[in-house]
Amino acid sequence: MPLNLPEGKRLAVNIGPDFDAHSAWHGAFGRNTPSYLSRGEFDAEVGVPRLLAVFDKYDIQATFFTPTHTMATFPARFESILEAGHEIAAHGCYHENIPSLDPDEERRLMEIAIGQHEKYVGKRPRGFRSPAWDFSDATFDILESWGFDYDSSLMGRDFQAYVPHRVEIDLENGNTFRNPVNLIEMPVSWYLDDFPHLEFIPGINHGPFTIDQLVKDWTTQFDYAYENEPGGVFCLTVHPGTIGRAHHIVAFEKFIQHIVNHDGVWLTSLENVRDTWAD
Template identity: 45%
Template sequence: MTIACLTFDFDGVAIWMSTFKQVSPTPLSRGEFGAEVGIPRLLEVLERCEVPATFFVPAHTASSYPEQMKRIVAAGHEIGCHGYLHESPVGLPIEEERRLLTQSLEVLEKVTGVRPIGYRSPAWDLSDNTIDLLEEFGLIYDSSLMSNDFNTFYARKNDVLTEERFTHGEQSQVLEFPVAWELDDYPYFQFSPRPLNTGLRLAEDVYKAWSAEFDYAHKVNGVFTLTCHPEIIGRGPRIEMLEKLIKHMQQPGVQFMTMGAAAKHIKSAAL
């Protein structure tokens, strides 16, 4: 069986405040587009196609757009943790990272009524302490690493890197759903002068790339993880392309799951 995980990073305006350091009206309006236009369009597509998805959400976004959050949960989709203000955990002291994770989980649970069981780093990067903290807080999966394409694996902790060699640490209990820039809408579509990303590819070109990636994943009975952002994929021609892709993926032997459901399934199957 092939597992298909559709994931959406609902960043709101947090990414502009934290990652891009742009808080003037025009950059922030991109986040507003994601919340006010992208999210409704995504929910309509997912409802028409009758497939579940996982939304990774910074706590700031949940507080800013509670109605959208409630609509996502009411539609049967999963909410995953995505930082507090879309901050990178890299370089944070462990107590600061623990505090932010605590606050993020508390806010998401307060807004949605459901405590997340999964995490995706806003930076697609982890600190030396992140996996330990995910275990400490009872989170069962992560989706931030790239050391496989269509196979899940258990994230390691306490790797050691020196100029002489790279030594693996011990395996954690956190199941990893690998990500890839090839399966992210940002590099294909996003134009940004700071940092420079030219993007602006045709939706049909991206459909060809993503459908080919899926076809290979299906051939090897893998786990296909797609990462999109409401403010990017939510534009008209792109949302139509996404619906076309979902319909292409709805083949015999393919099961669409939230990441939480997929993590539980994979873990139980290994027992």
């Protein structure tokens, strides 16, 4: 179902930085050595200022998906994001791997995260992005119980917001789509994410892909969405410590220039996009 975008707007575009800092290395990779922590520090102290400067230059309101561990570890840098007026959405406590959690632990961590949002942001988050871009069997129920308005973790569409459904698995007779979830999905894609293509993690991720090729792919996807998905949403995921590298941020700004040179593009937060959904 197309979004009811503001008059004159053809395509919503959201840039959603995952401000993971130390937490991704703790939660996603179990890496706690000084080398990996320094990469998280770069994320906060170098990547975030560079991203904020680009956003300010082009008057972009982004959505920073931020683990609460990051808020507590880098409070001054996190405050600079708030002062710039960007949306803060939920991204777990410490970038935990949600499918590996039992339901009680998942609920406990969500309660902690909501409390930390209230402490550091001053309000509950409206949106959620799974740190692992995956759910457990309990996640939909947990998100509904906390009243989230939207999620941005799933991949059932590429450029259209949609209502996700629970799926009952039956390997012999086919799966069945059951009751819809009471939130709106803003879809993501591994093809629209900088981290897996540009980061090197010994033994895990053998990148790097060249930034020029990646931006070329992003440009192709944006152009397709602009021409063929009116009323849609283009969600790009970046990581300050990745896209903030000098050669990356230069190429990223050129991509932003390509976007803003198209009439009818609405570069905004996902909560603003969510508010245009018409039931």
